[in-house]
Amino acid sequence: MGKGYRPGRLGEEIRRIVSDMLLRELKDPRFKGMVSISAVEVTDDSSYATLYVTALGLTPGGELTQEEKDGILAAFKSAKGVIRSEIGRQVKLRHVPDLLFKMDTSMEYGRHMEDVLSKLDIKSEQDKTAAEDESEDTKE
Incomplete structure (x- = not known):
């Protein structure tokens, strides 16, 4: 039997509800x-929902310490009951999924990959074509 659309739709609805709660209701320091x-x-089976949390600091680099990340996850875990009850109120479900919170590390991984690629000193296609164009101009 094929995978249905319901988990994806439910996930988007949960993301919308929790994002709205972050703006209006969740006021944890x-x-x-x-x-x-x-x-x-x-x-x-809609028994678990994993929410990936992205957090940017207020410093110019936007990096948070591990202690601040742990604090954010702890704040979400302490507000889990309120979040689940709001999800149950807005989305008519017989069973509201248990919420798991994880930090989204994709931005950090992307920065790491950029650093690795920049250290390789590989010229891009644009640089190669520009160098070829310059060499052709000097030949004429």
Whole structure:
């Protein structure tokens, strides 16, 4: 039997509800900087929903310490009951999924990959074509 659309739709609805709660209702001092929900994955049986949290600091680099990240996850875990009850109120479900919170590390991984690629000193296609054009201009 094929995978249905329901987990994806439910995940998007949960993301919308929790994002709205972050703006209006959840006022924990451990939410430092800009905190948002980047994605929600719901299991096929809708028993668990994993919420991926993205947080940017207020410093110019936007990096948070591990202690601040742990504080943000702890704030979400302490507000889990309120979040689940709001999800149950807005989405008519017989069973509201259990919420798991994880930090989204895709931005950090992307920065790491950029650093690795920049250290390789590989010229891009644009640089190669520009160099070829210059060499052709000097020949004429």
